[in-house]
Amino acid sequence: xxxxxxKAFQEASKLSHQMxxxxxxxxxxxxxxxxxxxxxxxxxxxxxxxxxxxxxAEFRAGKTVKMGIDEL
Numbered sequence: 551x552x553x554x555x556x557k558a559f560q561e562a563s564k565l566s567h568q569m570x571x572x573x574x575x576x577x578x579x580x581x582x583x584x585x586x587x588x589x590x591x592x593x594x595x596x597x598x599x600x601x602x603x604x605x606x607a608e609f610r611a612g613k614t615v616k617m618g619i620d621e622l
Contacts, residue, residue, distance in 0.1 A: 562574075
């Protein structure tokens with residue numbers, strides 16, 4: 551374990567048992583979510599590649615419009 555998680559766990563150990571359990575559950579949920587996200591991305595690489603190719607073709611054909619974040 552690196553220093554930062556060790557420090558975080560040391561600080562968390564000062565919390566009430568209830569708060570420690572809540573923090574641990576959030577961490578576990580985040581880890582599961584990250585794992586699911588990684589698996590989803592791994593399964594969708596072909597589809598993402600096709601979408602990227604389509605977007606690039608539309609850009610090259612002049613079918614896209616440059617927009618700022620406020621214009622979306």
